[in-house]
Amino acid sequence: MNAPKPKYRHTVMLVDDEPGISKAIQRILRREGLNILTAQSGPQALDMLKNRETMISLIISDHRMPEMTGAQFLSQARKIVPDAIRFLLTGYSEMDAIIQAVNQGRIHRYLTKPWQDDDLLLQVRQALEQFELTMENKRLLALTARQNAKLKELNHGLEAKVAERTKEIEQKNLQLSALNKELESSFHNTVRSFASLLQMQTPILAGHGRRVSAMAREIALEMNLEQNETTNIEIAALLHDMARLEVARSKHLIPVSQWSLEDQEKYRQHPAEGQAMVRLIGKLDHVGLLIRSHHERCDGKGFPDGLDRFSIPLGAKIIAVADYYDMVVHLEKDKNEAVIAYLKKKPGAGSMNKQILLKKAAIQFIKENSGVIFDALAVEAFLACLSQKGTAGAREKEVGIKQLKPGMVLSRAIYSAKGQYLLPYDTELSEGYIVRLRKIAEGAGLGPIHVLLN
Numbered sequence: 001m002n003a004p005k006p007k008y009r010h011t012v013m014l015v016d017d018e019p020g021i022s023k024a025i026q027r028i029l030r031r032e033g034l035n036i037l038t039a040q041s042g043p044q045a046l047d048m049l050k051n052r053e054t055m056i057s058l059i060i061s062d063h064r065m066p067e068m069t070g071a072q073f074l075s076q077a078r079k080i081v082p083d084a085i086r087f088l089l090t091g092y093s094e095m096d097a098i099i100q101a102v103n104q105g106r107i108h109r110y111l112t113k114p115w116q117d118d119d120l121l122l123q124v125r126q127a128l129e130q131f132e133l134t135m136e137n138k139r140l141l142a143l144t145a146r147q148n149a150k151l152k153e154l155n156h157g158l159e160a161k162v163a164e165r166t167k168e169i170e171q172k173n174l175q176l177s178a179l180n181k182e183l184e185s186s187f188h189n190t191v192r193s194f195a196s197l198l199q200m201q202t203p204i205l206a207g208h209g210r211r212v213s214a215m216a217r218e219i220a221l222e223m224n225l226e227q228n229e230t231t232n233i234e235i236a237a238l239l240h241d242m243a244r245l246e247v248a249r250s251k252h253l254i255p256v257s258q259w260s261l262e263d264q265e266k267y268r269q270h271p272a273e274g275q276a277m278v279r280l281i282g283k284l285d286h287v288g289l290l291i292r293s294h295h296e297r298c299d300g301k302g303f304p305d306g307l308d309r310f311s312i313p314l315g316a317k318i319i320a321v322a323d324y325y326d327m328v329v330h331l332e333k334d335k336n337e338a339v340i341a342y343l344k345k346k347p348g349a350g351s352m353n354k355q356i357l358l359k360k361a362a363i364q365f366i367k368e369n370s371g372v373i374f375d376a377l378a379v380e381a382f383l384a385c386l387s388q389k390g391t392a393g394a395r396e397k398e399v400g401i402k403q404l405k406p407g408m409v410l411s412r413a414i415y416s417a418k419g420q421y422l423l424p425y426d427t428e429l430s431e432g433y434i435v436r437l438r439k440i441a442e443g444a445g446l447g448p449i450h451v452l453l454n
Contacts, residue, residue: 008055008057008128008131008135009033009035010034010035010057010058010128010131011034011035011036011037011054011055011056011057012029012034012035012037012056012057012058012059012060012124013036013037013039013045013048013049013058013059013060013084014026014036014037014038014039014060014061015038015039015040015041015042015045015060015061015062015065015073016038016040016061016062016065016089017040017041017065017066018062019038019040021062021089021113022038022040025060026038028117028120028121029121029124032121032124032125035054037056041065041066041067042061042065042067042068042070042072042076043067043068045059045061045073045077046073046076046077046080049081052081056081057084057085057127057131058084058085058087058124058127058128058131059074059077059081059084059085059086059087060087060089060111061073061074061077061086061087061088061089062088062089063089063090063091064091070088070089070090071088071107074086074088074107083131083134083135083138084131085108085127085130085131086107086108087107087108087109087110087111087123087127088107088109088110088111089110089111089112089113089115090110090111090112090113091112091113108127108130109123109127111123191235191238207412208241208327208330208331209237209239209240209241209242210238210411210413210425211322211326211330212238212240212319212322212326213235213237213238214234214411215237215322215325215326215382215385216233216234216236216315216318216319216322217230217233217234217237218385219318219321219322219378219381219382219385220234220315220318222381222382222384222385223314223318223377223378223381225314232287232315233290233315233318233319235284235287236287236288236290236291236294236315236316237290237294237318237319237322237323239277239278239287239291240271240274240290240291240294240319240323241270241323242274242277243270243271243273243274243276243277268295268303268304269304271291271292271293271294271295271303271304272292272304274288274291274292275289275291275292276288278291286315289313289316290313290315290316292304292305292316293305293307293312293313294316294319294320294323295320296311296312296316296320297320297372297374298312298317298372298373298375299372299373302373309371309375312375314375314378317374317375317377317378318375318378318381318382320373320374320375320378321366321374321375321378321379321382322382324362324365324366324373324374325362325363325382328358328361328362328365329355329358329359329362337365338358338361338362338364338365339357339358341361341364341365341368342357342361342364342365343361345364346360363383363386366379366382367379367383396411396412396450396451396452396453397450397451397453398448398449399449399450399451400449401437401438401441401446401449404429404434404437404449404451405429405434406429406430406431406434407429408429408451408452409426409427409428409429409451409452410423410424410425410426410427410429410449410450410451410452411425411426411450411452412425412448412450413425414437414447414449415446415447416440416444416445416446416447417444417446417447418444418445420444422437422440422446423437429451437449
């Protein structure tokens with residue numbers, strides 16, 4: 001059986017005071033391709049180890065030698081070449097020497113004299129394989145240590161780069177977030193400006209969209225809807241009646257049942273036409289759906305599509321409640337139906353203040369038609385808003401130009417004294433806005449200024 005090819009050019013040291021023993025072992029190992037060093041005493045061998053120019057893989061030492069025993073020599077040799085494999089040659093009767101060598105020199109194996117050549121060769125081969133494994137293990141450990149040190153250095157640098165990059169990304173995200181917020185604010189202000197301009201064309205409905213929008217937003221917040229959905233509801237409520245402005249100019253206070261069939265049909269189609277007006281604006285797709293459905297009823301008798309309670313979008317249900325309340329209380333449309341129904345239950349209420357009567361009549365009508373015309377959950381949230389915060393109109397006040405302060409929020413759009421549109425409602429006043437408004441007030445003059453109460 002062929003021995004495996006060694007990975008190293010091994011050097012074996014033979015230490016024996018009898019040259020014949022060393023020569024005999026040399027003859028056995030001559031075909032192994034080994035570099036062999038010989039010494040005739042322990043001190044001589046130690047000197048050779050100290051001055052060696054090559055790595056020693058295996059030391060085979062006789063035990064009985066003058067000046068220094070094999071056990072003593074191997075004990076000191078271990079300090080010089082700790083990785084070398086150590087063999088001790090002993091006679092059969094030298095058990096005490098073997099124990100001493102194991103304890104002091106930590107020999108790996110002992111060989112008895114006389115030996116079997118094949119056995120000796122096998123032992124040497126195995127010892128050299130063991131040495132190669134030891135060297136490979138040390139090499140791998142050293143390599144691992146170097147790589148770990150390098151990885152640690154790289155990781156430290158990488159962590160620094162990641163931290164730096166993360167900081168840059170966070171800063172970019174903050175900038176993008178601020179930019180998106182600014183764009184979103186500009187978009188919403190554009191929508192509000194558009195709504196204010198439309199209402200200028202129909203004074204009868206002035207403030208209606210704004211009030212319905214503010215109330216619908218309060219209801220949505222009471223129902224804990226997500227911010228994006230709340231914003232869509234707010235915008236849809238602001239624009240919900242923009243397609244009925246033409247009809248509203250001439251038919252506002254006349255019951256729908258007394259309109260011509262043509263006008264009735266126009267009125268019933270205005271939600272769909274309102275959706276069509278915003279359809280081409282990508283960000284208003286959902287808003288358009290809410291506008292289309294705000295006249296649907298839970299009993300399926302609404303228009304334009306006759307949807308049942310399960311098919312009507314929640315935002316449209318919210319707008320329907322806020323729209324009806326504002327129509328009765330502020331525009332006095334459909335007030336007769338609501339007031340008559342209220343006075344039937346409260347006969348003595350006819351003498352109360354008109355505005356209070358309209359509010360109570362509208363609230364009672366909404367309550368009684370919860371689950372029929374209006375969505376029950378939307379009605380519940382609406383009533384909670386009234387009891388906790390009051391209506392949108394009750395949360396604003398008119399102020400003079402000298403009372404304006406940065407941070408105030410407009411509850412209505414601002415116009416010049418000549419009717420020129422200046423700022424949309426829901427604008428937060430800055431020092432710059434206030435300075436410009438004061439200049440306009442000194443010149444052309446300003447219309448009324450309304451701000452939200454804190």
